[in-house]
Amino acid sequence: MTVEAGAPAAVGARLADLEISRAWLVDPASGREGPGEIVVTDGILEAITWLEGAEADGVDAAGVIVAPGFLDLHAHFREPGNEDAETVATGLAAAAHGGFTTVCVMPNTTPALDEPSVLARIRDAAEASGSPVTLLAHGAVSAGRAGEQLAALGELADAGVVGFSDDGAPVRSAPLFRNALAYAGMLGLQIVDHPEDATLTEGAEANEGLIATVLGLRGWPAAAEAGAVARDLAILADVVRDVPGARLHLTHLSTARSFELVRAAKARGLPVTCDVTPHHLALTEEWLAGARRWSWEALDDDGAARDPWRDAAITAAPFDPSLRVNPPLRSAVDAAACVAALADGTADAIATDHAPHTEVDKAVEFGLAANGISGIETALGVVLAAVDAGRLTLATAIAALTTGPARILGDRAPGAGGPCGLVEGQPADLVVFDRSATWRVEADILASKGKNSPLLGRELPGSVLLTVAGGRIAYEAAEA
Numbered sequence: 001m002t003v004e005a006g007a008p009a010a011v012g013a014r015l016a017d018l019e020i021s022r023a024w025l026v027d028p029a030s031g032r033e034g035p036g037e038i039v040v041t042d043g044i045l046e047a048i049t050w051l052e053g054a055e056a057d058g059v060d061a062a063g064v065i066v067a068p069g070f071l072d073l074h075a076h077f078r079e080p081g082n083e084d085a086e087t088v089a090t091g092l093a094a095a096a097h098g099g100f101t102t103v104c105v106m107p108n109t110t111p112a113l114d115e116p117s118v119l120a121r122i123r124d125a126a127e128a129s130g131s132p133v134t135l136l137a138h139g140a141v142s143a144g145r146a147g148e149q150l151a152a153l154g155e156l157a158d159a160g161v162v163g164f165s166d167d168g169a170p171v172r173s174a175p176l177f178r179n180a181l182a183y184a185g186m187l188g189l190q191i192v193d194h195p196e197d198a199t200l201t202e203g204a205e206a207n208e209g210l211i212a213t214v215l216g217l218r219g220w221p222a223a224a225e226a227g228a229v230a231r232d233l234a235i236l237a238d239v240v241r242d243v244p245g246a247r248l249h250l251t252h253l254s255t256a257r258s259f260e261l262v263r264a265a266k267a268r269g270l271p272v273t274c275d276v277t278p279h280h281l282a283l284t285e286e287w288l289a290g291a292r293r294w295s296w297e298a299l300d301d302d303g304a305a306r307d308p309w310r311d312a313a314i315t316a317a318p319f320d321p322s323l324r325v326n327p328p329l330r331s332a333v334d335a336a337a338c339v340a341a342l343a344d345g346t347a348d349a350i351a352t353d354h355a356p357h358t359e360v361d362k363a364v365e366f367g368l369a370a371n372g373i374s375g376i377e378t379a380l381g382v383v384l385a386a387v388d389a390g391r392l393t394l395a396t397a398i399a400a401l402t403t404g405p406a407r408i409l410g411d412r413a414p415g416a417g418g419p420c421g422l423v424e425g426q427p428a429d430l431v432v433f434d435r436s437a438t439w440r441v442e443a444d445i446l447a448s449k450g451k452n453s454p455l456l457g458r459e460l461p462g463s464v465l466l467t468v469a470g471g472r473i474a475y476e477a478a479e480a
């Protein structure tokens with residue numbers, strides 16, 4: 001393949017001209033992938049040519065890929081309130097480095113995004129950053145995310161939020177959750193719940209099971225998530241009878257039982273969607289003990305989790321605080337369920353739950369470390385590792401990063417829910433990455449201020465060469 005572009009331009013500049021020939025194009029909107037060429041002129045995707053016959057010889061999905069820009073439903077940019085951990089500007093730069101052209105931030109800032117003035121501040125920061133990446137936001141479900149009274153949902157909807165969430169925490173109160181689903185449904189927006197029965201997770205540190213027991217960490221039961229999912233679904237089933245527009249999105253599901261519940265709910269026609277994170281599908285609880293193999297390598301032939309000590313799979317120091325995350329890294333069986341849910345459509349999207357933290361908040365004993373992984377820049381590499389291992393198809397992976405999340409946002413998605421990305425005559429919104437090139441995750445390579453990644457030092461497949469958002473350059477690798 002060849003890439004012909006004009007002189008390197010600054011982030012935010014219109015992409016004057018770009019020609020990529022003999023690459024592998026993935027277009028999840030049409031369901032098509034194959035050898036092809038694209039031409040971008042003055043920011044507009046002027047031509048897409050699919051190559052056939054002899055012209056296509058020697059072009060395969062193992063090299064340079066062109067796909068629509070990715071959409072992240074769930075990221076934490078920490079502004080306002082904790083700009084030491086991340087700002088809107090550094091978050092958007094990290095997103096572009098990861099191939100994302102649209103990011104929905106979560107409202108657990110300080111102050112919380114529970115009224116339009118906070119949204120205006122975040123939008124101003126995005127504008128000032130010069131990044132062409134589209135920033136969308138969820139509003140809080142409850143005032144101050146305190147879980148007591150509904151936030152100003154109507155005003156937030158008018159101001160343009162894409163949904164409502166108290167993420168960082170569940171909506172504990174069932175009556176409040178019920179009212180929120182109904183009211184948001186009347187406004188045509190979904191409630192995004194972080195499903196966790198907090199009465200079961202007080203003081204919890206690691207997924208309940210052998211690993212937590214051996215390490216002496218307090219167990220975090222899978223039932224805390226599945227129980228909350230069941231509650232949410234039961235309330236949704238009630239609310240949709242009166243409010244047909246009510247919609248529920250369950251974020252960062254991590255247990256096999258949760259997917260069984262969502263699968264059954266979807267089969268009954270309930271308006272529920274869900275996402276999984278890259279870390280829950282590829283990493284497991286055994287990383288806490290110092291194992292570093294992917295989740296699919298930690299399964300035996302019968303689909304049961306292997307014992308990392310018996311396998312002599314421990315290669316790193318235990319208790320790395322960058323692995324502390326909510327929900328916790330689960331068993332290899334649960335991770336396999338995340339992958340299976342993506343493959344069969346039970347899970348609609350991959351969302352990063354990018355959660356940058358300062359070193360001060362992470363460099364403490366495991367149980368005291370802040371929850372979260374800085375993951376928006378490593379998401380593609382982790383997902384491609386699953387593709388390389390034959391656990392996911394490239395088409396499923398790309399759809400879960402583009403059309404899947406766009407469908408959840410509906411008419412609040414960029415392009416109003418229309419086809420993602422590879423559309424002739426529209427501003428180019430795409431990512432170009434080299435699947436054959438690996439890159440080493442290093443703190444100084446990450447554009448995010450959050451260096452809290454358990455993947456530091458690891459080689460990941462899929463180096464992003466170029467990210468173009470709305471016809472403008474969002475990220476360009478030095479060698480592209």
Ligand SMILES: [Zn+2]
Binds near residue numbers: 168327
């Ligand atoms: Zn959460």
